[in-house]
Amino acid sequence: MAEPVIIVGSGLAGYTLAREFRKLDKNTPLAIVTRDGGAFYSKPMLSNALTGGKSPEQLAVFGAQDMATQLQAEILVRTVATAIDRDGKTVDILADGATAKRSYSRLVLAMGAEPIHLDILGDGVDRLVSVNDLDDYARFRSELVRAERIAVLGGGLVGCEFANDLCAAGKTVHVIEPAHGPLQRFLPAPAQQAVKEALEQLGVHWHFGSMLAELHRDGESRRAVLKRADDSGEHIDLDVDLVLSAVGLRPRVHLADAAGVQIARGIVVDRALRTSDPDIFALGDCAEVSGHVLPFVQPLMNAARALAKTLAGQETKVTYPAMPIVVKTPACPTVVLPPPDRHPGSWSIDERGDGIRAVFNSPEGSPLGFALTGAATGEKVALAKVIPGLLE
Amino acid sequence: MAKWQCLVCGFIYDEALGLPEEGIAPGTKWQDIPEDWVCPDCGVSKSEFEMIEIS
Numbered sequence: 071m072a073e074p075v076i077i078v079g080s081g082l083a084g085y086t087l088a089r090e091f092r093k094l095d096k097n098t099p100l101a102i103v104t105r106d107g108g109a110f111y112s113k114p115m116l117s118n119a120l121t122g123g124k125s126p127e128q129l130a131v132f133g134a135q136d137m138a139t140q141l142q143a144e145i146l147v148r149t150v151a152t153a154i155d156r157d158g159k160t161v162d163i164l165a166d167g168a169t170a171k172r173s174y175s176r177l178v179l180a181m182g183a184e185p186i187h188l189d190i191l192g193d194g195v196d197r198l199v200s201v202n203d204l205d206d207y208a209r210f211r212s213e214l215v216r217a218e219r220i221a222v223l224g225g226g227l228v229g230c231e232f233a234n235d236l237c238a239a240g241k242t243v244h245v246i247e248p249a250h251g252p253l254q255r256f257l258p259a260p261a262q263q264a265v266k267e268a269l270e271q272l273g274v275h276w277h278f279g280s281m282l283a284e285l286h287r288d289g290e291s292r293r294a295v296l297k298r299a300d301d302s303g304e305h306i307d308l309d310v311d312l313v314l315s316a317v318g319l320r321p322r323v324h325l326a327d328a329a330g331v332q333i334a335r336g337i338v339v340d341r342a343l344r345t346s347d348p349d350i351f352a353l354g355d356c357a358e359v360s361g362h363v364l365p366f367v368q369p370l371m372n373a374a375r376a377l378a379k380t381l382a383g384q385e386t387k388v389t390y391p392a393m394p395i396v397v398k399t400p401a402c403p404t405v406v407l408p409p410p411d412r413h414p415g416s417w418s419i420d421e422r423g424d425g426i427r428a429v430f431n432s433p434e435g436s437p438l439g440f441a442l443t444g445a446a447t448g449e450k451v452a453l454a455k456v457i458p459g460l461l462e
Numbered sequence: 463m464a465k466w467q468c469l470v471c472g473f474i475y476d477e478a479l480g481l482p483e484e485g486i487a488p489g490t491k492w493q494d495i496p497e498d499w500v501c502p503d504c505g506v507s508k509s510e511f512e513m514i515e516i517s
Contacts, residue, residue, distance in 0.1 A: 114504075115472040122472075131469055191483050367504040396503050398472070430495065451483045451502060 072098060074144075075171045075381055076149045077323070079180035080104035080137075082113055083354025083370045085177060088141045098381075099144040101172065103163055106205050108134030108147040113369055116207045117231035118398050120239040126208035127313030127408045154329035156347050176349050176381055177336055179326055183319035183355035183365055188223065194285035194292040199233070200315040210230030217311035218242055223254040223282055227397060229316040230265060232326070234399040236314075237272045237398050240378065244275045244308055246282050248299035253397065256406045258417040258428050277306075285313060310346060319365055321356045336363045341387035341461060344379045353377055359388060360461055367392040390460035394440075394450050402443055406451045407457060409439030422446065429453070471498050473506035 073089070074417030077084045080102050088100060098133060102108070109130035115122065119129055138145045149165040159170045185200035197217075201210050214220075220228045220236050225247030237243045245252070251262030252269070277296055283305065284295040294308040321336035332338045332346035343351045343359065353373040357364040362369070372388055379386035397404035408416065409430040414440060420427040425444025429437050440453050463478040475481070475495075480488040484502065486495060499508045 107497070112468075112470055112472050114470075118472060372468070385510045394469075396473075448483050 073159070073175040074099035074101045075176045075178065076100075076172060076174040076180045077180055077183060078104075078161070078358075079354070080110075080145065080147075080433055081180065081182050081354065082132075082367065082410060083182070083356075083374060084178070084180035085110050085141075086374040086399045087180060087330050087353060087377055088143055090374050091381055092143075094382035094384075096142065098175075100141065102137075102141075102145045102153050103149050103161070103172075104134075104144055104145065104147055105150045106147070106203060108137060108145045109204060110137055113174065113203070114398065116201060116204070117228060118209070118235050120214075120235045121400070126204060126211055129207070130189060130204060132333065140146045148346075151325055154325060154331075154350070156350070157328055161350060171206065175348060176351065178344075178377070179350065179352040179356055179383075181322040181325065183321045184436060185315065185437050186318045186320055188282070188315065188317055190282055190285050191341045192284040192286040192295075194287045194294075195405045196287075197292050197311065198313045198315055200333075201228075202319070213312050214241075219291075219308075219310045219311045219312075220244070221246055221308060221313045222316060223313060224316040224318065225249065225276070225278070226255065226316065226318070227253065228393070229314075230269065231398045232314055232316060233274050234272065234401050235271060237269070237274050238400070242275075243273065243292075243424075244277060244310065244381055245269075246277045246280050246294075246296055248281050251279045251405070252276075253404070255397070256343070256397075257404070257441045258410050258430075260421055261404070261406075261417050261426050261428055261443050263396075265399060265402045265441045269399065270406065272401045276300055277308075280306075282313065319355060321358070322366075323356065323365060326352065326356075327349070334358050341376075342385060343373055343378050343388060344444070351377055351381075359390075360365045361459060362459075362460060364390075364393075366393065366395055391462070392454045392457040392459050394454050396450075403447045404441070404443050406441045407439045410460075413438060417441075420446075463489070464492065468501045468504060468506060470506045471501060473501050473503040 110132040111129045153162040153299040185202045220241045221244045252265045281298045285299040287294045297305045323333040326337045327333045354370040376386045376388035394407040415432045425446035427446040428441040430439040466475045480486045480490045
């Protein structure tokens with residue numbers, strides 16, 4: 071029998087690839103190695119599950135057994151891939167303290183990204199958590215039962231979404247962000263202002279220009295010491311019960327790197343999602359596709375469809391059309407299509423009573439990106455059509 | 463009128479509202495949406511039961 075295709079990772083990237091592959095190839099053996107429990111869940115829903123009334127158990131729409139049946143795949147749960155032998159085409163796996171070797175015909179790395187951990191001083195860091203998968207989320211929800219005051223580190227996409235969800239669920243929420251507005255990487259100033267005000271109205275306390283420096287135990291609660299990002303020496307203390315860190319992600323490249331597969335910010339792949347080793351592929355949050363690291367759903371769905379074809383024998387390049395990012399902040403619906411990094415141009419901003427329509431134009435006047443809030447989010451589809459894709 | 467939610471990304475299709483910007487009129491039932499329609503947020507297709515009825 072042919073050696074299997076092995077996928078490392080059972081997040082959206084790994085499972086979507088497996089599903090797309092099975093549509094095209096019902097016979098090649100398929101194995102999925104996952105360090106978690108192998109449940110299928112929607113990661114974007116983690117940051118709105120509280121107000122959505124969903125428990126971690128309900129988020130797990132299919133268990134590993136169901137997935138194994140649906141995908142006709144062997145799913146190795148609570149199993150870590152520890153090393154790749156590229157010459158022998160095997161991967162070392164570790165489960166329950168025992169190691170084994172598995173042969174592959176093609177290996178796919180769909181390992182996701184690691185939350186960045188800040189160095190926080192103090193004996194209260196036991197209450198500092200980050201949420202990047204369903205296991206994390208289940209722990210977070212169990213901590214949340216006895217937590218009323220939550221500090222969120224980072225006013226980016228994930229931080230704003232969680233702040234909205236926690237606040238709407240009745241928690242007291244503080245967001246600590248070194249920049250001077252929310253979603254600073256994505257939004258022009260007036261749109262930042264709209265998100266800031268809407269969340270403020272909901273009850274979110276913003277601490278811009280600030281960073282968490284220390285977290286100390288204070289009986290059952292925790293004392294967070296915030297210092298100014300400009301090093302002015304000022305600091306304030308906040309009493310909180312739990313701190314959620316959402317300061318960014320770093321692609322998981324260690325396994326590829328240790329095997330001598332080329333990495334940069336992510337695992338370097340071409341448009342066929344192929345790494346520097348012709349039998350090893352990568353997609354999703356761990357991959358750097360033709361220079362792009364895009365930890366969002368739509369790019370990985372496109373990558374999964376293309377890679378499924380390539381693995382099934384029809385070499386296919388991924389295309390990235392203009393892919394708007396929906397920010398799940400119901401207090402201020404927001405959609406953004408970030409313009410290319412450091413591209414010259416300027417924002418043209420139309421502030422209306424019920425929302426903001428901001429379009430980023432090149433010096434020649436062609437639209438390259440946009441940010442929409444409120445009622446203007448309805449223009450997402452029409453605007454995305456006139457903006458060039460990243461990889462066409 | 464029901465609401466349907468994408469299992470992958472959480473996008474909600476509300477039959478009462480439709481998706482006028484995509485040419486789907488308010489009041490369009492889920493079963494009347496074309497089979498080649500894809501989730502506007504993540505691109506999964508209608509035909510794979512990836513939308514679930516939530517209310």
